[in-house]
Amino acid sequence: MxxxxxxxxxxxxxxxxxxxxxxxxxxxxxxxxxxxxxxxxxxxxxxxxxxxxxxxxxxxxxxxxxxxxxxxxxxxxxxxxxxxxxxxxxxxxxxxxxxxxxxxxxxxxxxxxxxxxxxxxxxxxxxxxxxxxxxxxxxxxxxxxxxxxxxxxxxxxxxxxxxxKRFEQSNFCAECHQFPQSYAINGKPLENTVMEWQQSKFSQLGKQCQSCHMPERRHQFKGIHDKDFTRQGLDIHTVQKGEYIALSITSTNIGHAFPTYVTPLVRIHAMALDVQQQTIKTWHWDLVREVYYDDGWQEKRDTRLFPDETRLFMPTDIPEAAIQLHFQIEVKPDHFYQGMYQSLLEDDMQQDAQVLIKRALKTSYQRVYILYDEVRKLP
Ligand code: HEC
Ligand code: HEC
Ligand code: HEC
Ligand code: HEC
Ligand code: HEC
Incomplete structure (x- = not known):
C-alpha cells in the first residue's frame, strides 16, 4: 500500500x-x-x-x-x-x-x-x-x-x-513556494524563492530553507511578518561619507531576495530635522518587486536586495537649516494585498465576502512595523 x-x-x-x-x-x-x-x-x-x-x-x-x-x-x-x-x-x-x-x-x-x-x-x-x-x-x-x-x-x-531525507531539503518547499519558469514575468516567475536560493551561497553551503525557517526542526516558519526574524537577516547601520550620511543595508543571512515575494514593500525613509526637531525635507527609497496586471502580469520595477548585496541610501541636497538626519525602515508585509482589498471593497460585494475582506484589510494594517530607527547628527 x-x-x-x-x-x-x-x-x-x-x-x-x-x-x-x-x-x-x-x-x-x-x-x-x-x-x-x-x-x-x-x-x-x-x-x-x-x-x-x-x-x-x-x-x-x-x-x-x-x-x-x-x-x-x-x-x-x-x-x-x-x-x-x-x-x-x-x-x-x-x-x-x-x-x-x-x-x-x-x-x-x-x-x-x-x-x-x-x-x-x-x-x-x-x-x-x-x-x-x-x-x-x-x-x-x-x-x-x-x-x-x-x-x-x-x-x-x-x-x-x-x-x-527529502524533508531536510529545500525542494520539499518548492511545490508551494516556487512557480515553474513557464510562468515567468520579465524572466522571473511571480514566486521564485527556491531559484533565488539556488543561486545564492546558501545552497552551496548546504543551508536549506529548513535551516533558517525550521531551526532545530522547530515548526515556526517565521518570515517577513516577524520583525526580529527579519532584523537578524540584515546588517544595518549609518555611515559617514565625506559631508554626507548614508544608511547602509547588507543582506547577510537571508537565503533569497529581500523581500522574496511581489507582495511586501520595504520603504527606507530619511528626514532632515532642524534645531526645533521639525522635519524640513524627506526622502524615500523602496525595496520591492512591483508588478501589475494589464493583459497579463507585467513587472514595473525590481529593486530588491539579493544575498550578500550592500546598498547605500544617501540623502543629498540637504537644506542648510538641517542639523540631524532621521532614518527609518518601514515594512509592509502585505502591501500588494492592501491595495487589492481596497479596490475590491470599492465595488458592490456579497455580504460575507465584504466582512472577510474588511477583516483581511484590518489585519494587513496591523502587520506594518518599523524595522529600524536612528537619528544621526550631521557632520
Ligand atoms: C497516539 C500518539 C500519536 C498521534 C495521535 C500522532 N503521532 Fe506521530 N508519532 C507518534 C510516535 C510514538 C512516533 C514515533 C516517534 C519515534 O519513535 O521517533 C511518531 C512519529 C511521527 C513522525 C515521524 C517523526 C520523525 O522523526 O520523522 C511524524 C512526521 C508524525 N509522527 C506525524 C504525525 C502527524 C502529522 C499526526 C496527526 C495527523 C500524528 N503524528 C499523530 C505518536 C503519535
Ligand atoms: C509546511 C510543511 C510542514 C508542516 C505544515 C508541518 N511539518 Fe512537521 N516537519 C516538516 C519538515 C520539513 C520537517 C523536517 C525538518 C528538518 O529536518 O529540518 C518536519 C519534522 C517533523 C517531525 C520530526 C521532528 C523531530 O524533531 O525529529 C515531527 C514529529 C513533525 N514534523 C510533526 C508535525 C506536526 C505534528 C505538525 C502539525 C502541528 C507538523 N509537523 C506540521 C514539515 C512540516
Ligand atoms: C503556488 C502556491 C499558491 C497558490 C496556487 C495560491 N497561493 Fe496564495 N499564497 C501563497 C503563498 C506562498 C503566500 C504567502 C506569501 C505571500 O504573501 O505572497 C500566499 C499568500 C496569499 C494571500 C495573503 C495572505 C493571506 O492568506 O491573507 C492571499 C490573500 C492569497 N494568497 C490568496 C490566494 C488566492 C485567492 C489564490 C487563488 C486564486 C491563491 N492565493 C493561490 C501560495 C499560493
Ligand atoms: C539564510 C537563511 C534563510 C534561508 C536559507 C531561507 N530563508 Fe526565507 N527568509 C529568511 C529571512 C531572514 C526572511 C525575512 C526577510 C525577508 O522577507 O526576506 C525570510 C523570508 C521568507 C519568506 C517571507 C516572504 C517574503 O517576501 O520575504 C518566505 C515565504 C520564505 N522566506 C521562504 C523561504 C524558502 C521557501 C526558502 C528555501 C528555498 C528560504 N526561505 C530560505 C531567511 C532565510
Ligand atoms: C502545501 C503548500 C506549502 C508548503 C509545502 C510549504 N508552504 Fe510555506 N506557505 C504556504 C502558504 C499558502 C503560505 C501563506 C499562508 C498565508 O499567509 O495565507 C506560506 C507561508 C510561509 C512562510 C511565511 C512567510 C511570511 O510572510 O512571513 C514561510 C516562512 C514559509 N511558508 C516557509 C516554508 C518552508 C520553509 C517550507 C518547506 C519546509 C514551506 N513553507 C512549505 C504554503 C506552503
Whole structure:
C-alpha cells in the first residue's frame, strides 16, 4: 500500500489523499492538527502561531464569492491541498464564506477535540500537519535526528513512519513556494524563492530553507511578518561619507531576495530635522518587486536586495537649516494585498465576502512595523 509513495516521487501529486484502512485507534486516524497535538505538542505549539496555520484566510476566502469552484480549488492547491480539504461543489465553496465569517479562528488553540471548533471542516487548518506528513494515512517524516536510516521505521503509534531525507531539503518547499519558469514575468516567475536560493551561497553551503525557517526542526516558519526574524537577516547601520550620511543595508543571512515575494514593500525613509526637531525635507527609497496586471502580469520595477548585496541610501541636497538626519525602515508585509482589498471593497460585494475582506484589510494594517530607527547628527 505504501509502495507508490514510499519513494516520495509522487508526494505532491493531486489528490493528496489521507484516507486509510488501518485498524488504529480513532486518535491515530484523526487528521486534525489538534489530534496530532496529543502526541506531538511542541510541533503543534510552534505551528499554530505560524502563517501556515492561517492559510485558509479571510483574504483568500473573501475572493471565492466571484470564482467558480475549480478556481477556488486551484487556490487550495497551496492553501489547503488535502483531498478532504478541497471543495466538492460550488455550493460548498460558497457556504465556506459564512462558515469562516462565523468562526474566525481556524484551529482550536486549546487542542480540545470536543470543542465546537473541532467540527469545522479540515480546510480551516490550512497548511496543517497532514498536508506535509500524511499520505494514505501513513506518516512520512525526516530520518530520526542523528540518523541516516530511511524507509519504514517502527514506532509506538500510527504504524511508525516512513523516513525520507527529502524533508531536510529545500525542494520539499518548492511545490508551494516556487512557480515553474513557464510562468515567468520579465524572466522571473511571480514566486521564485527556491531559484533565488539556488543561486545564492546558501545552497552551496548546504543551508536549506529548513535551516533558517525550521531551526532545530522547530515548526515556526517565521518570515517577513516577524520583525526580529527579519532584523537578524540584515546588517544595518549609518555611515559617514565625506559631508554626507548614508544608511547602509547588507543582506547577510537571508537565503533569497529581500523581500522574496511581489507582495511586501520595504520603504527606507530619511528626514532632515532642524534645531526645533521639525522635519524640513524627506526622502524615500523602496525595496520591492512591483508588478501589475494589464493583459497579463507585467513587472514595473525590481529593486530588491539579493544575498550578500550592500546598498547605500544617501540623502543629498540637504537644506542648510538641517542639523540631524532621521532614518527609518518601514515594512509592509502585505502591501500588494492592501491595495487589492481596497479596490475590491470599492465595488458592490456579497455580504460575507465584504466582512472577510474588511477583516483581511484590518489585519494587513496591523502587520506594518518599523524595522529600524536612528537619528544621526550631521557632520
Ligand atoms: C497516539 C500518539 C500519536 C498521534 C495521535 C500522532 N503521532 Fe506521530 N508519532 C507518534 C510516535 C510514538 C512516533 C514515533 C516517534 C519515534 O519513535 O521517533 C511518531 C512519529 C511521527 C513522525 C515521524 C517523526 C520523525 O522523526 O520523522 C511524524 C512526521 C508524525 N509522527 C506525524 C504525525 C502527524 C502529522 C499526526 C496527526 C495527523 C500524528 N503524528 C499523530 C505518536 C503519535
Ligand atoms: C503556488 C502556491 C499558491 C497558490 C496556487 C495560491 N497561493 Fe496564495 N499564497 C501563497 C503563498 C506562498 C503566500 C504567502 C506569501 C505571500 O504573501 O505572497 C500566499 C499568500 C496569499 C494571500 C495573503 C495572505 C493571506 O492568506 O491573507 C492571499 C490573500 C492569497 N494568497 C490568496 C490566494 C488566492 C485567492 C489564490 C487563488 C486564486 C491563491 N492565493 C493561490 C501560495 C499560493
Ligand atoms: C509546511 C510543511 C510542514 C508542516 C505544515 C508541518 N511539518 Fe512537521 N516537519 C516538516 C519538515 C520539513 C520537517 C523536517 C525538518 C528538518 O529536518 O529540518 C518536519 C519534522 C517533523 C517531525 C520530526 C521532528 C523531530 O524533531 O525529529 C515531527 C514529529 C513533525 N514534523 C510533526 C508535525 C506536526 C505534528 C505538525 C502539525 C502541528 C507538523 N509537523 C506540521 C514539515 C512540516
Ligand atoms: C539564510 C537563511 C534563510 C534561508 C536559507 C531561507 N530563508 Fe526565507 N527568509 C529568511 C529571512 C531572514 C526572511 C525575512 C526577510 C525577508 O522577507 O526576506 C525570510 C523570508 C521568507 C519568506 C517571507 C516572504 C517574503 O517576501 O520575504 C518566505 C515565504 C520564505 N522566506 C521562504 C523561504 C524558502 C521557501 C526558502 C528555501 C528555498 C528560504 N526561505 C530560505 C531567511 C532565510
Ligand atoms: C502545501 C503548500 C506549502 C508548503 C509545502 C510549504 N508552504 Fe510555506 N506557505 C504556504 C502558504 C499558502 C503560505 C501563506 C499562508 C498565508 O499567509 O495565507 C506560506 C507561508 C510561509 C512562510 C511565511 C512567510 C511570511 O510572510 O512571513 C514561510 C516562512 C514559509 N511558508 C516557509 C516554508 C518552508 C520553509 C517550507 C518547506 C519546509 C514551506 N513553507 C512549505 C504554503 C506552503
Amino acid at each position: 505504501a509502495a507508490s509513495h514510499a519513494d516520495m516521487n509522487h508526494y505532491w501529486q493531486q489528490p493528496k489523499a489521507t484516507s486509510q484502512q488501518h485498524n488504529w485507534s480513532a486518535l491515530e486516524k484523526n487528521m486534525r492538527p489538534e489530534a496530532c497535538a496529543q502526541c506531538h505538542e511542541s510541533q503543534f505549539n510552534d505551528w499554530k502561531q505560524s502563517l501556515h496555520a492561517e492559510a485558509f484566510s479571510p483574504g483568500m476566502v473573501g475572493q471565492f464569492a466571484t470564482m467558480d469552484h475549480g478556481s477556488g480549488n486551484d487556490c487550495l492547491r497551496c492553501h489547503a491541498p488535502l483531498e478532504t480539504q478541497l471543495f466538492d461543489t460550488a455550493q460548498a465553496m460558497l457556504a465556506s464564506l459564512k462558515t469562516l465569517r462565523k468562526n474566525p479562528i481556524g484551529i482550536n488553540q486549546d487542542a480540545d477535540l470536543q470543542s465546537q471548533q473541532a467540527d469545522l471542516p479540515l480546510r480551516h487548518s490550512g497548511v496543517s500537519c497532514a498536508v506535509c506528513h500524511v499520505r494514505q494515512g501513513l506518516r512520512f517524516g525526516p530520518p530520526r535526528l542523528g540518523s541516516d536510516v530511511q524507509g519504514q521505521i517502527k514506532g509506538d503509534a500510527h504504524g511508525g513512519f516512513i523516513a525520507n
